[in-house]
Structures are given as C-alpha cells and as structure tokens.
Amino acid sequence: MNSNQLLSLAPADILVIGAYFVTVLGIGFYLKRFTTTGDDFFLAGRDMTAWIAGLSFVSANLGALELMGWAGAAYQYGILATHWYWIGAIPAMLFLGIVMMPFYYISKTHSVPGYLKLRFGEAARATSAISFGLMTILMSGVNMYAMALIMQVILGWDLSFSIWVSSLTVGVYVVLGGLLSAIFNEVLQFVLIWLGALVITIVGLIETGGWSGMMARVHQNTPGADYTHLWSTLGHFSDNPMGIHWTGIVLGLGFVISFGYWTTDFLVVQRVLSAKDLRSARMAPVIGAAFKMAVPLIVIVPGLLALAVLPFKLVGADEAAVNHMHSYNEVLPLMLARYCGPGLLGLGITALVAGFMSGMAGNVTAFSTVWTYDIYRALIRKNASDEHYVSMGRWSTIVGLLISIGTAYLVMRSAGIMDYVQALFSFFIAPLFGTVVLGMLWKRATPAGGFWGLLLGTIASIGMWAWVKLDPSALRYVAMSQDAKAMAEDMYRALWSWIVCVLVTVIVSYATKPLPESQLVGLVYGCTPIPSDGDLALYRKPQFWAVLVAMGLVILNIVVW
C-alpha cells in the first residue's frame, strides 16, 4: 500500500469492483454470438430502442473528464461549470434529435464522415475521417491518463497497471461484441455512475443543511467572489472565476462547441444511429438531453459541496504535486472518502471506473468504425467482403487501444487536461459542425465548398492556437480580452474557426457549380421527404418531449441565474 494514497479498499469494496469487471466481460462474451455482420459490429444491428440508444448516447460522454474534471471545475469555478451541461449540451442535443437526425438516419450512413461523403464527396470525407480518428485516439489517451492518475492518487495503483487493466477489459468486450457490447455496457455504466455518485450529493446536502445551507457555506468560504450564479456575473471577463464573457458562453460554448460536439462528433452520434427506427433515433437524443440536464446533481453539486465542507483548499495539479496538497481533480474521491464506508466506497470507485471505461469504449468503437469504413474501405481496400471488414473492425479496435495507450504516456507530460481537450474540440469539431449543418440545411452548398470550408476552418483553428502559444498577447484578438482564461480562449477560437468554415463554404459554393437536386434527396432539407408522425399520440412525439426538456432548461437557468 502506498503511504500517500487517499483511500484503502476493504474486502466489500473489492467484491463490488470485481463483480463489475466480471459483468462487463460476461456481457461481451454473451454478445459475441449476436455480432456477425458489419451492421451488427459497427451499428449494433440498428436495433436499439430509444431508451437504450439515448442512455448510451449520454453515457459515452460520461467519461473520465466529465466526472473528475467537471467536479474539479465546479470547485474551481463554482456553478458556472454547469453551463457545460445545460446551455452547452441541451439545445444541441434537441437540435440533433429534431432537426438533424432525419438526414443522418434516412441517408442510412454508418458514420458522420460517411454522411460527408454522400453530401460533399470523398475529399470532405477523408479530411473529416482523418481528423476525427486523430482526435478520438488523443481523447482516448487523455481518458486513460486521467483514470490512471486518479487511481494512483486514490488507491496507490501504478499508472501503467491502471492503463493496461482498463484497456484490456474494454478491448476484450468491444472486440467481442462491437458497438452492441459497448452500448450494453454503457447503459450498465450509466446506472452505476448514478448510484455510485448520488450518495455524495444526498449525504453532502444533509451535512450542509440542504441547498441554501450549501450555498451559504460556499459564500462564506469564497469571500469577494461569486461562485453561485450562472449568468449574473458574466457581464465582464473579470467579474467571474472563469474569466469569461457571456458571449463566449452563448456563442462559443452554447452554439459552436456544443452543437459541434453533440451533433457531429461520431462518438455520440454513432449511438443514435444504432436506433431501430427514425422515431427512436429522434427520441434518443431527447431522452439523453433529459438525463444530461440532471448530471450536474452528481458532478457539479459534489464540487460545490467540497467548496462548502472541506477543511482545506484544493489547488491546481502542478501546485498540488509540489506542495503535497490535493488537486481540483481529486474532488470526487475526497468526497467519497468523506461519506462512504466499505461497500459504498467500492460502489463509488466502480462509478468512476465505469465512467472511464464508457468514455474509452465510446472512443474505441467510433475510431474502429471510421477507420474501417471511412479510411480503410474508402482509401485502401474498396471491395472486400463484409466478413473482412468486421475482422478489420476487431483488429482496428486493438490497434486503436494500443495507440491510445501510447498517447496516455505522452499526455502524462501535459498539465492541463481539460484545456488540452477543449483545444482539440475547437481544432476539429467546430469547423465540422459548420460543414455538416450547411450540408444538411443549404442546398446550394457544393462539394468544393464543403471540402475547403472544413479544411480552412480546421487550419484557422490550429493557426490561432499556435499564434497565442507563440505570442500570448494575441489573446486580446483571439479571445477579445487579455483577461480571458484558457477555456474562454477555446470558446472564441471555436467560434472564429466555425465562422471561417462557414464563410469559405459559402464563398466557394457560390463560385462553383451546384449539385442537381436529384443528388440531394435524403441528404438535404428541402429535398428530402421527412416521414410524418402525425398519427402518433402527442406523448409519443419526439417534438413534444423536446419542448418539455427545453422548458425545464429555461426554468433551471432562471432558478440559479
């Protein structure tokens, strides 16, 4: 046992954690018999109900960074971190379900790059597939590193041990059952994450005397700063702990980054494409949005509770390492240690491990599909058998995991995990959203416009990032203020790169010959007959539930304005 570790496990904890690993592996072995064709392996047979696809959609996003990173961000920035769950997710998820899903689903594409091939041609697909593959592998490495680091702090486990055990487990169940296995396990992981983390919120709120008691203690512990309001401190960069302006939150996060991630990141969209029919595919993101809206209860509230009750201050990872203090990322384990005895502690650790593994499985399955269908089949071997592509899917899962492991070791040298990932989002995701949304909603967009918009948007994003790295004073141009912090910079960089993508796409499209409408059927709004669900009862319509979720979002924002 490492003398610096935060927790030690009792036999009951080991039983709980062990049962989890046995179950996820058992599910993988059980599902192998149902995974024979390409559609089975890469799209779970397109047979998932709205509930399964919706929960998997959210769970694939509940990775290491979500749980550990945002609980830490809530401690560091207060309730502002909730923006990443509400305005930074819900509108985009509803937009995916109600507006975009019909085009993804009716086109029968197997991936987002696959849609770009149908809409803009091979060059746009190749650009998107290669950038997505790169981002996914890096994300997976970040996930692994975050998990290994936290396991080292919590339980004293060696970094390499954590990385290899989790990777092998995910590798086994994904290689066996493909997306079907990943989705089944993601639903299981979603339930465990809630049951493991909700204990902290309930007991913590009892300790502080409820919501108002918690807020009073947060005010008391953060004199001179406002950690408890969502919007009222966003009038100026220096008025809030995050150093961000409301335009950055609304346009950068709420529009570009959020819409980019939730509507075009294949990691999450793949889960919805597995739905058994169009209504389920439209309903899944709406169900996901309802649950996403509640996730702050198990991520943000524990961060605020830590701010309220912990008798010591948490600091950044670098300072923590130098001064032997606890870092922001240790919020959840510290709160687990505070409230959970043997057995419950095991459940809490299982929740964290489940989060890590669901994120990793999401990355690996998405990478495997894009590699096999959009890179290997498109560029290397066009006419092989379905069986061959399933085999390639299994091998690319293994190779993808190995590259991720290599990436995890590289990321160990990087200090700011969250900032690093946000930067990646703005490199690839924001321009991709510009290309996909124009492709779906604007008939006049041409293949050349789509390709050059995507390419130049991505280059502009990387260019702005490099500019600020080389000359920090450039922040006043990129983020519109020298006071802007890293996350604010990411928001604005995403916004500019999206604007570059859209402008280039529009200009090049007007300069090139449009595609005939007959080639746009099933791909573009105005050329695609959307099946009506007019005969369905109101409560079965995705639009009805989307309106309810949107109303919930507005009310919640007003409550903590």
Next chain:
Amino acid sequence: MISIWFFIGVLLLFYGVVILGQGLYELSSPPAKPVVLASLHIGIWWGILLLVLGGGYTRHFFPGRNR
C-alpha cells in the same frame, strides 16, 4: 437476446446484498475511523435501495419471462 436490464438487475442485487451486509455488520462492529455522518447508516439504506431496484429489474426482465 437477454435484456441489458436483466444484467443490471442481477448486478444491483449483488451490490445490495454486499452493501447492506456490510452496513449491518458495522452496526455491531463500528469502524475505527467512521465516515462523516456515520450515524445515518447510509450503507444500510443504500443497500436496501439497491436490493429493491436489483430485485425488481431481475424479476421483471428475467429471460423467458412473459411480459
């Protein structure tokens, strides 16, 4: 195909047994370093919740059961 909810039910049932059992054991042998608010015996309550949820899902989604 067996429903995913059945797998979830079985796992939660097992967790309920372990966590409730541990909570009851701690009634007779309190730990040397109790957690904050140990007097709430949250392990017992959470164990019961898991047992009920797990039992319900296992029964409802038991393979071959006519629903």
